[in-house]
Amino acid sequence: MTSKTIYLASPYGFSAQCKRLLIPEFVEALAHLGLTVWEPFERNADLDTSKPGWAYRVAQQCMQDVRDADGVFAIVNGTPPDEGVMVEVGAAYALNKPVFLFRDDFRRCTDSDQYPLNLMLFAGLPESDWQEMVYDSMDSIKNRDRSLAQWAQLG
Template sequence: MARPSLYLASPYGFSPHWRARLLPDFITALEEIGLDVWEPFSRNGQVDLAEPGWAWRVAQADLQDVRDADALLAIVNGTPPDEGVMLELGAAIALGKPVFLYRDDFRRCSDSEDYPLNLMVFSGLPQQGWQDWLYGSIDELRDPSKALMRWIGSR
């Protein structure tokens, strides 16, 4: 049986240091729990940035991967979080995909006393128990009582 695919929406591919230090931690942790991780910087990194139209092709490839993936994990650090990540998250929500959020940034960026981010970020999560879909550490991704491991187990 094929491993479930997870699109990893992250701003970490733009910096060589983050690409070398942060992304591998996420990819390894997610692969270890049984996921096929679709990381857009490695999947679409073969684009020649000197070639006209490269940005449109990258955006289209990323959007197609969001469409094709089984679920999406969005790294939503920052105040506000990266706008590309937010668009990928919004597309996944609109497509009805399971979405999971990762935020280990303690700063609040919210117009609501209930949520740490803009309330629309949480529109793809259940009203009750949304906290099970939000992760604050890489180790927490393995927590069998939280939504990601329950989702993997249901497949």
């Protein structure tokens, strides 16, 4: 059986420190479940940002990766979370891709008593037990009893 691919939607690649320290930890946790991780900053690392049109090419490549991946794991920290990550989540929902959210940010940014973020971020998750699709630590990502691990193992 070939491993499923998961697109890691994250704002962390814009900071050298976060790119060096945080992204590898997420990639390792997801790979621990047998997933092939598509990390967009790595996948676009060879792009020459001094040439005109580079930003368009990055955006197109990221959208193609969302289309081609089996699912999306989105880091949704911040108030509000990163706009690019939100576009990638919306695209994944429109494509009926499974989306798993990560938030270890204790701040709330919502008008809802039910959800910690804008309610539209939960539109593609199950109505009941949506919490099963939301992760808050590396241990929760690696937990083989959670929905991400179960999905990773499905044929």
